[in-house]
Amino acid sequence: MAVNVIKRIEELREIINDHDHHYYVLAEPVINDEEYDKLYKELDKLENDNPHLITPDSPTQRVGKDLTKTFNSVTHKIPMLSLANSYNEEDVLDFDRKVREALPQNEKVEYVVELKIDGVSVSLNYVNGVLKTAATRGDGTTGEEITNNVKTIRSVPLKLGISKSVKYSLNDFEVRGEIFMKINDFFNLNKERENLGEKLFANPRNSTAGTLKLQDPKVVAKRRLNIFLYSLISIEDELESQEENLKLLKQLGFSVNPEYKVCKNIEEVLEVCRKFEQIRDSLDYEIDGAVIKVNSLWQQNILGSIAKSPRWAIAYKFKAKQAFTFVKDITWQVGRTGAVTPVAELEPVFLAGSTISRATLHNFDEIKRKDIRVKDKVVIEKGGDVIPKVVSVVLEERPTNSRETSPPEKCPECNSSIDKLENEVALYCENPECPAQIKGRLEHYASRGAMDIEGLGEALIDLFVDKGFLKTFTDIYELKNKRGELINIEGLGEKSIDSLLSAIEKSKTQPFHKFLFALGIRKLGQVGAQTIAEKYKTIEDIANSSILNDIVLLQEFTKKALSINPRAQINRRKSEINKQLLEIEHRKLCDEIEKMGDRLVRIGWYKKNMKESKNKQTRLTPEYVIQDNKGVGSEAAKSVLDFLQSDKGKEILKKMNSLGIRSSVEEETRKILKGKIFVMTGTLPNLTRQEASELITKNGGMVSSNISKITSFLLAGDKAGSKLDKAKELGIKIISEEQFVKIISQDSKNEDNKPKS
Ligand code: IVH
Numbered sequence: 055m056a057v058n059v060i061k062r063i064e065e066l067r068e069i070i071n072d073h074d075h076h077y078y079v080l081a082e083p084v085i086n087d088e089e090y091d092k093l094y095k096e097l098d099k100l101e102n103d104n105p106h107l108i109t110p111d112s113p114t115q116r117v118g119k120d121l122t123k124t125f126n127s128v129t130h131k132i133p134m135l136s137l138a139n140s141y142n143e144e145d146v147l148d149f150d151r152k153v154r155e156a157l158p159q160n161e162k163v164e165y166v167v168e169l170k171i172d173g174v175s176v177s178l179n180y181v182n183g184v185l186k187t188a189a190t191r192g193d194g195t196t197g198e199e200i201t202n203n204v205k206t207i208r209s210v211p212l213k214l215g216i217s218k219s220v221k222y223s224l225n226d227f228e229v230r231g232e233i234f235m236k237i238n239d240f241f242n243l244n245k246e247r248e249n250l251g252e253k254l255f256a257n258p259r260n261s262t263a264g265t266l267k268l269q270d271p272k273v274v275a276k277r278r279l280n281i282f283l284y285s286l287i288s289i290e291d292e293l294e295s296q297e298e299n300l301k302l303l304k305q306l307g308f309s310v311n312p313e314y315k316v317c318k319n320i321e322e323v324l325e326v327c328r329k330f331e332q333i334r335d336s337l338d339y340e341i342d343g344a345v346i347k348v349n350s351l352w353q354q355n356i357l358g359s360i361a362k363s364p365r366w367a368i369a370y371k372f373k374a375k376q377a378f379t380f381v382k383d384i385t386w387q388v389g390r391t392g393a394v395t396p397v398a399e400l401e402p403v404f405l406a407g408s409t410i411s412r413a414t415l416h417n418f419d420e421i422k423r424k425d426i427r428v429k430d431k432v433v434i435e436k437g438g439d440v441i442p443k444v445v446s447v448v449l450e451e452r453p454t455n456s457r458e459t460s461p462p463e464k465c466p467e468c469n470s471s472i473d474k475l476e477n478e479v480a481l482y483c484e485n486p487e488c489p490a491q492i493k494g495r496l497e498h499y500a501s502r503g504a505m506d507i508e509g510l511g512e513a514l515i516d517l518f519v520d521k522g523f524l525k526t527f528t529d530i531y532e533l534k535n536k537r538g539e540l541i542n543i544e545g546l547g548e549k550s551i552d553s554l555l556s557a558i559e560k561s562k563t564q565p566f567h568k569f570l571f572a573l574g575i576r577k578l579g580q581v582g583a584q585t586i587a588e589k590y591k592t593i594e595d596i597a598n599s600s601i602l603n604d605i606v607l608l609q610e611f612t613k614k615a616l617s618i619n620p621r622a623q624i625n626r627r628k629s630e631i632n633k634q635l636l637e638i639e640h641r642k643l644c645d646e647i648e649k650m651g652d653r654l655v656r657i658g659w660y661k662k663n664m665k666e667s668k669n670k671q672t673r674l675t676p677e678y679v680i681q682d683n684k685g686v687g688s689e690a691a692k693s694v695l696d697f698l699q700s701d702k703g704k705e706i707l708k709k710m711n712s713l714g715i716r717s718s719v720e721e722e723t724r725k726i727l728k729g730k731i732f733v734m735t736g737t738l739p740n741l742t743r744q745e746a747s748e749l750i751t752k753n754g755g756m757v758s759s760n761i762s763k764i765t766s767f768l769l770a771g772d773k774a775g776s777k778l779d780k781a782k783e784l785g786i787k788i789i790s791e792e793q794f795v796k797i798i799s800q801d802s803k804n805e806d807n808k809p810k811s
Contacts, residue, residue: 059100063107066097070113071213078209079309111184111213118202121269124764125198128189132287134177134230135194136362137345137369143324146346149368150320153348156357156365164349166296167326168314170369171282172340173234174262176204178283181226183214190266193503194362200266206275207233209309216306222291229308231283235262236338239278257408258340280339283308295349316349327370334372340406343371374435376445377410379403381430384415384459388467390494391576394481396421396459398432398444406436413442417479418461425449427456465490493519495574499527503580504572505561509554517543527572528709530558534759556731556758562751566719570596573706576693581685585659586694591719593707597698601657602691604650608660608678609688611650615643615675644676651678659684714751726798727755731764735778736771738791746794753798761786769794 070093077083077090094113101108108115140146153163175191188204189197204210216224235243240258247254255261265277283303286293293299297316304310313330317323323346330344347367348354354366383399396415403410413434415421424447426432431448461481465472470485483491493515500510510530518524521543523536533540533555540551564572567587571580578586590596616622618640620633628636654660655678663677680687686694697703732750734743734757741749746769747757761768761780768781768788781788789797 059104060107063097063100063104063112066093066100067112067213068215069093070097071211071215074113074208075211075307079307113212116205116208116212117275118205118271120202122200122202122271123269125200125267127192127196128187128199129196130177130189130194131228131289133194133362134175134191134197135359135364136191137367138363139343139369139371141371143327146324146327146368146370147320149346150323153353153357153366157353161353163319163353164295165317165320165323166300166314166347166349167317167323167330168284168345168347169311169330169337169341170343170345170371171232171234171311172257172259172342173232174259174266175230176200176233176266176281177228177230178204178210179226179228180214180224183216183224185210185212198267202271203266203268203274204233206271207279207281209281211307214306220302220305222288222293222302224288224291224306227286227288227291229283229303230285230287231281231308233262233266233279233281234258234339235265235277235279237340238338243277254409257406281309282311284310284345293351295351296347296354297349299351331372341372343369345369375406376433376435377403377405378431378448379410379434381426381428381432381444384421384426384428386462386466388465388483388488388490388494390491390498390574392483392486392488392491394462394465394472394483396461398426400432400434403434405434405442408436410434410436410442413444415444418481419479421459427452427458429453429456487525489519492525496524496527496530498574499572500530500561501572504568505564506568507554507561508557509550510557514554527706528713531562531713531715533558537759552758552760556756556760559751559757559759562713562715563754563756564716566591566716569716573697575690575697577687577690578694579685579690582687582690583685585684585686587719589657593698596694599695601654601659602686602695604653605659605686605688605691606695608647608650608654611643611647612675612677615640615647618643619675621674640675647676647678651676654678659686712748714748726800727753730755730766732757732767732769733759733761733765733777733781733786734769734771735781736774738769738771741791746791749794749798767794 070090073083073085073090073093097112098114101112101114140149150163154161157163177189177191177197178185179187179189185201185205187199188201188210189199191197205212235258237258240255240261243261244254255264261277262279265274265279268274284300285296286299286303286306293302297314300310300314313333315322315326317326327344327346330341334341345367346369348357354364357365359365380401381398382401385397385399386394387397388394395417398413398415400411400413415426420426424444426444426447430453431451433445433448434442435445436442462472464470465483465485465488467490468483468485468488470483470488473482473484474480475482485491493512496510496515496519497512499505500507500515507530515524518533523533523540524530537551537555540546541548565587567580567584570587571578571583586596586599586602589601590599596602617624618636619625620628620636620640625633625636651660651662655662658681660678660680663679698707727750730750732755734746738746750757755766758765761777761784763784765781765784765786768777768786769791770778770781770788771791778788
């Protein structure tokens with residue numbers, strides 16, 4: 055009997071998996087819903103009667119009952135890269151030229167062109183044919199585990215039937231692809247949310263991302279997410295081409311987008327891109343371009359990757375979609391740097407997957423140049439996923455009552471005076487304490503690319519700033535002292551505050567480059583911060599950086615040299631004597647420029663514009679330009695130095711350092727407490743709480759104020775409170791100050807002797 059039950063359960067699982075595949079992957083159902091339900095109920099009953107026979111890969115286990123409390127971090131075995139973009143056919147030809155130049159001469163290059171699905175990228179790990187984990191891309195190196203939610207997607211096979219004809223072992227491999235929501239499902243979801251008075255999603259990609267972060271898989275299952283896979287990576291198996299990869303994925307039962315094309319040359323590629331752009335509107339899901347990939351995996355290997363994107367692939371972004379609408383008003387908003395920028399308040403219009411009711415106008419000069427007035431009919435566009443912009447005014451249809459706008463004289467947020475910086479079109483609120491600036495700076499600081507403080511988003515920051523809890527970055531780390539007050543705020547409560555406080559503690563060990571970016575230094579983006587952090591190990595080193603100094607001077611000298619070049623138009627009519635004097639001065643400057651420029655070229659941050667500097671006789675001003683992937687232009691360099699050398703900057707950094715926030719590159723592997731979470735209770739014999747906390751973070755650990763399953767150690771002193779009982783209950787390791795000190799002093803002595811949790 056039991057054998058029969060086991061057999062029938064296995065048989066039913068296989069039949070149901072097969073029907074799921076027909077229905078959700080191939081869109082060719084074989085049986086009707088009623089027949090399907092019958093099979094499902096039979097399996098469900100057998101499993102309920104024999105719970106010991108339930109396995110996680112059973113079709114009944116797609117939708118788990120438990121909430122996902124935390125989305126654990128997953129480090130990708132192979133980083134998830136992103137793609138460089140191309141916006142026109144020339145860029146694509148350029149890509150092809152670079153590919154062929156990097157490969158052995160006369161190599162034939164084939165390409166595969168695929169649709170670029172506009173969703174959320176994901177990596178699925180299968181071990182022995184069973185789905186083990188699913189993770190988001192995150193920052194490319196580390197993502198979040200979203201297995202429970204991904205299992206609810208019916209086109210994701212939980213178990214693979216690897217047929218004998220597959221020539222690879224495929225014991226442990228990853229498949230990568232894009233999860234998305236169909237446009238119709240997105241609309242229906244938004245309609246439902248509107249009825250419930252909930253906030254609407256801006257587009258299908260946002261609703262997919264939001265859905266994948268839900269804690270309840272039951273809700274996720276209802277949202278009808280879909281997936282297309284485009285890559286299988288198996289360390290032990292050597293595939294030959296991207297085309298084979300796609301075919302293999304399909305053969306294994308994965309959902310593969312059928313629209314891909316193999317092209318013999320770049321002209322064919324361009325034709326396919328044009329065709330894809332045409333079919334864009336006929337698809338029931340969003341795409342934002344095409345992806346062009348070198349077909350041969352051997353060639354891909356030779357080409358390799360630069361920074362975060364491969365040299366063997368490029369995204370071809372479609373032209374921006376445009377729409378007509380009306381300007382209802384022009385308002386001014388204050389950003390985190392204090393920049394006061396005009397915004398067009400628009401008659402809502404649907405464009406490329408979302409409803410647009412506002413568009414940035416960048417600055418007042420732009421309003422003047424485009425002659426945009428209130429009540430005008432305008433053309434707006436959305437390129438890729440960038441913020442919509444007003445392209446032009448339909449002048450022929452300008453109403454007689456259209457109204458010109460003028461820049462504000464006072465900050466719209468705090469009523470302080472407004473400054474216009476030299477050489478800049480932007481207006482700035484001169485008050486660094488302006489609430490809009492404070493909020494903006496804090497939002498940026500806590501954001502994902504920066505300190506990544508989960509839970510500290512726009513709404514909470516607004517609330518905390520308005521209540522006077524937050525003003526500076528360091529205040530964030532003092533929030534733990536206000537726990538009592540915070541948990542009493544309506545809608546917050548103990549649980550959410552405790553997880554916020556532990557996220558705050560965790561952020562102290564963010565990598566150095568993220569910390570640098572988090573400081574919100576004007577003009578310094580993520581890429582620039584990374585470049586600088588690769589070169590310098592401490593904030594002090596950056597403040598004294600000769601490289602950044604070179605960059606600033608290079609720009610100043612070049613500007614000066616261009617203006618005194620005796621052959622420049624403005625100097626042509628000067629007397630011969632004057633020209634000779636200019637020539638001498640110009641030559642001196644050019645030598646300096648070359649010295650600095652060459653230093654920057656040597657470290658790979660800049661490149662020399664060869665055309666200009668070849669001709670030594672006529673001595674044109676040599677030109678150095680920044681490498682695309684370095685992100686440290688002269689403005690960024692200047693503002694980094696200005697900030698780090700200013701009294702205010704020094705004060706902020708000193709305070710952060712004393713709070714144990716990472717302000718230098720740490721040798722991560724040598725950190726004995728890396729990944730360990732500590733909670734403290736009672737009075738320690740020698741160390742104050744502050745001192746103990748600093749020792750923990752200095753050694754790579756984290757301090758949390760509440761005990762939970764994920765706590766690694768409870769550091770307990772005299773008069774320990776209820777935390778001690780809770781730790782015992784949860785089986786958390788309890789250590790004394792003496793044991794703690796012993797552990798951290800082992801760091802330099804014995805590398806293998808790390809604490810085990
Ligand atoms: S290949 C290293 N193919 O676009 C190459 N990506 O920045 C990895 N995407 O996050 C990507 N459709 O999730 C590839 N057919 C496709 C894609 C695709 C969408 C997403 C991908 C990635 C982003 C590229």
